[in-house]
Amino acid sequence: MSEPIIAARDVDVFYAEKQALFGVDLDIAAKQVTSLIGPSGCGKSTFLRAINRMNDLIPICRFSGSLKIDGQDVYDPAVDVVALRAQVGMVFQKPNPFPKSIRENVAYGLKIHKMTTSKSELDDRIETSLKSAGLWDEVADRLDEPGNGLSGGQQQRLCIARTIAVEPRVVLMDEPCSALDPIATAVIEELIDELRQDFTIVIVTHSMQQAARISQRTAFFHLGKLVEVGDTDAVFTNPREERTQNYITGRIG
């Protein structure tokens, strides 16, 4: 594995008394796609949301252990969570464009983080982001139309453009294609493959075929524990652990 950008050590997460993650140690390589797979309730989304402290929004959620991005402790009390989430962006299961124009959706993060100094620079960043998200050709002549007027697949690509506009180090994706049809899914998968040139991507997916297609590393979670992590080819052709084999071959739910 290449040099990790994210290093999790002995990560436990609790929702009140219920423990959702048990001592997870996981390194995530830079500029690769890492898939987190496992049955519902296995802790994969909890782990994903721990990376940019989205779990902080849940009052009963408690984290222990260590999670570092580029050596910086994400859970250090001095960390500015808003800045962290600009560095570690997130794309959700259901496309969630703001009730604003296409242009304003992409400009939003750039404005609140004051990342541009002129309108022309802002326009350039909007165009670059929409191009990177593979959406520019479809929306270039209607940037002032509402973002939620786009199709589901286009809305998801708009959300990706919004996320990458602020040039995060890491992009987290929580089942980004589960609400999309197979064609829109294929477009997003192609996009993810291109985005990994510039971003580290961690994706939670219930589609094992999708994990196999798009990721270079795969981590399998079960009952809150990280069972196995390895090169995607190896995990899907010859997993080391019987529990992984049972899951990917459809023998446990």
Next chain:
Amino acid sequence: MESEHIVGRFDKDLTKIKNDILKMGALVNAQIKGATDALMELDTAEVDRLVATDRKINGMAKKVHNRAERLIALRQPMALDLREALLAIKIAGELERIGDHAKSTAKRVRKLSDNANAGAVLNSVGEMSAKVQAMLTDVLLAYRDSNIELAAEIRDRDPEVDDLNKSIFAGAITAIGENSADAETLVHVIILARNFERVGDHVVNMSRQVHHIVTGKDLKASA
């Protein structure tokens, strides 16, 4: 023993493929025995039946191929299941080729039947046949039971078959030198020995394929 799939039809589909291979293997082994018996007794009456049965074997290989293709398309198997489906196609191919060698052996009975002396020189070919039949029986057991130790042991037995082939070849060449009148018969014997040596090779391939299914490691690729 693997646990069952959540989707019961998946298990049934895989079991059907496995049973088809085992049935095919039993029929192919009977073909080798039938062809060898016909050879030993120079019984030309059996040849047509053996040739007809080979067509049935080809049909069985096609059936395995179709079932595996359908399973891959509909169930998108992973890991062990994918290897079961893909290597079933290869194993059926090996069995189909063994069937061809049995057919070739059977057809040669007609060419040898005019030669009253052929019986004696065919004994060592019969010995080869017995060895490859036993190897084939065992490799089918290894496949049925996912037994990689038995599969490995079968590979260790193949050199005995190769040695018999070399010995038959050397003996035939010497005999041709001594009496060229028997040359045609002896060339047939060389070809027959070569047939059984190839059967041994196909059985060895099957034993490697069993290893590949069970362990995920392709011995041929790592050799």
